[in-house]
Amino acid sequence: MGRKGLAMATTPANDQLTPAGNLGPATALVCRECGARRDLGPHYACEECFGPLEIDYAFGDLTRADIEAGPQNIWRYKGLLPVPANVADTPNTEPGLTRLVRADNLAEALGLQRLWVKDDSGNPTHSFKDRVVAVALAAARELGFKVLACPSTGNLANAVAAAAARAGIRSAVFVPSNLEQQKIITTAVYGGTFVTVDGNYDDVNRLASEIAGEQEDWAFVNVNVRPYYAEGSKTLGYEIAEQLGWRLPDQIVVPVASGSQLTKIDKAFQEFIKLGLVEDKPYRVFGAQAAGCGPVAAAFKGGHDVVRPVKPDTIAKSLAIGNPADGPYVLDVTRRTGGAVEDVTDEQVVEGIRLLARTEGIFGETAGGVTVSVLRKLIESGQIDPSAETVIINSGDGLKTLDAVAPVVAPSANIKPTLDAFRAANLA
Ligand SMILES: *Cc1c(COP(=O)(O)O)cnc(C)c1O
Numbered sequence: 446m447g448r449k450g451l452a453m454a455t456t457p458a459n460d461q462l463t464p465a466g467n468l469g470p471a472t473a474l475v476c477r478e479c480g481a482r483r484d485l486g487p488h489y490a491c492e493e494c495f496g497p498l499e500i501d502y503a504f505g506d507l508t509r510a511d512i513e514a515g516p517q518n519i520w521r522y523k524g525l526l527p528v529p530a531n532v533a534d535t536p537n538t539e540p541g542l543t544r545l546v547r548a549d550n551l552a553e554a555l556g557l558q559r560l561w562v563k564d565d566s567g568n569p570t571h572s573f574k575d576r577v578v579a580v581a582l583a584a585a586r587e588l589g590f591k592v593l594a595c596p597s598t599g600n601l602a603n604a605v606a607a608a609a610a611r612a613g614i615r616s617a618v619f620v621p622s623n624l625e626q627q628k629i630i631t632t633a634v635y636g637g638t639f640v641t642v643d644g645n646y647d648d649v650n651r652l653a654s655e656i657a658g659e660q661e662d663w664a665f666v667n668v669n670v671r672p673y674y675a676e677g678s679k680t681l682g683y684e685i686a687e688q689l690g691w692r693l694p695d696q697i698v699v700p701v702a703s704g705s706q707l708t709k710i711d712k713a714f715q716e717f718i719k720l721g722l723v724e725d726k727p728y729r730v731f732g733a734q735a736a737g738c739g740p741v742a743a744a745f746k747g748g749h750d751v752v753r754p755v756k757p758d759t760i761a762k763s764l765a766i767g768n769p770a771d772g773p774y775v776l777d778v779t780r781r782t783g784g785a786v787e788d789v790t791d792e793q794v795v796e797g798i799r800l801l802a803r804t805e806g807i808f809g810e811t812a813g814g815v816t817v818s819v820l821r822k823l824i825e826s827g828q829i830d831p832s833a834e835t836v837i838i839n840s841g842d843g844l845k846t847l848d849a850v851a852p853v854v855a856p857s858a859n860i861k862p863t864l865d866a867f868r869a870a871n872l873a
């Protein structure tokens with residue numbers, strides 16, 4: 446017998462639109478550029494202008510108590526996501542509700558008064574990508590897809606392969622062949638179809654779009670299911686607000702690859718305000734990139750509305766998207782909220798990883814190093830207010846990017862197993 450089908454529906458994915466009732470509070474897809482609406486379904490681009498589609502909702506009444514009574518994972522927010530009401534009953538990786546760490550030591554090192562680290566390395570495959578994949582998988586089932594697929598810079602590959610394994614469906618994952626060895630192994634271990642491609646992420650992404658055009662029942666989570674996938678990042682924003690005691694921070698620094706995470710954290714804050722779940726107050730959103738792949742930072746600093754694609758060259762491979770789909774929307778959010786987009790060198794990325802580890806005992810991956818060092822740069826340039834409450838995101842686990850720090854960290858000494866040897870080493 447073949448693998449269990451992904452879908453309840455028996456109709457081919459593109460032939461029939463899904464009844465909205467199966468996707469919880471989601472009501473339609475809306476073009477972010479021209480506002481054209483279309484029915485919910487396996488669509489990602491506007492028919493009028495090819496702009497990206499976004500989910501529209503009709504939210505029911507939702508109280509803090511309702512959410513607090515929910516599961517200890519992202520499904521406590523299912524009433525705000527394009528997923529069926531019974532989503533938590535289907536096998537899934539149950540990501541989310543990662544810790545929000547009060548980072549007093551790092552704050553002191555940087556001259557900040559109140560700083561928190563949202564540590565998303567605590568997710569099932571150790572990055573924030575488990576959130577978006579869980580939502581994409583739930584929607585893909587409803588939309589009739591059979592295979593869970595993605596082009597990835599690494600973490601998404603881990604998350605898709607694991608989520609598909611847990612759901613008992615087939616995965617098909619495509620990554621650049623120069624990916625970190627750790628991320629290759631931590632994807633391959635879950636089984637599924639796993640292809641390394643001789644090219645950079647933007648090449649892999651283009652290939653995935655072409656394959657998606659031929660394989661109609663393959664859900665490329667971040668391509669043809671992207672409107673649903675992207676909503677998963679809202680849960681980061683919801684959790685930060687809930688974990689702060691149902692209020693918003695003053696400032697937040699978010700790593701930027703495609704830019705989806707940053708824009709959806711802002712969307713989450715806006716939704717919580719509209720639903721009356723938090724008090725309306727100003728907050729500023731900052732984006733963090735590596736200088737070796739900083740097209741959004743360059744556009745922000747140059748005062749441009751258009752993001753000019755770059756060829757990535759950085760150790761922060763999880764952020765190495767040279768042509769970021771949501772780049773213009775990152776510019777919108779950061780400018781609207783009075784934030785900024787900054788970038789830091791690879792050397793500063795490594796310093797950022799080490800600073801977070803030494804001060805807070807949190808080993809972040811290169812994306813975390815980018816975020817910590819961008820925070821420092823924004824403080825030094827006066828763009829971040831040191832007296833205002835700040836949250837930064839550590840979006841992945843340092844064990845997945847060991848090569849970044851391997852050359853610069855080592856044991857204090859290597860000694861023979863004798864007390865004399867210990868004394869001689871002057872370590873006391
Ligand atoms: C994918 C990723 C991001 C950013 O994601 P976008 O939504 O594409 O901007 C940040 N950090 C890590 C570790 C990632 O894997």
Ligand SMILES: [Zn+2]
Nearest residue numbers: 476479491494
């Ligand atoms: Zn449009």
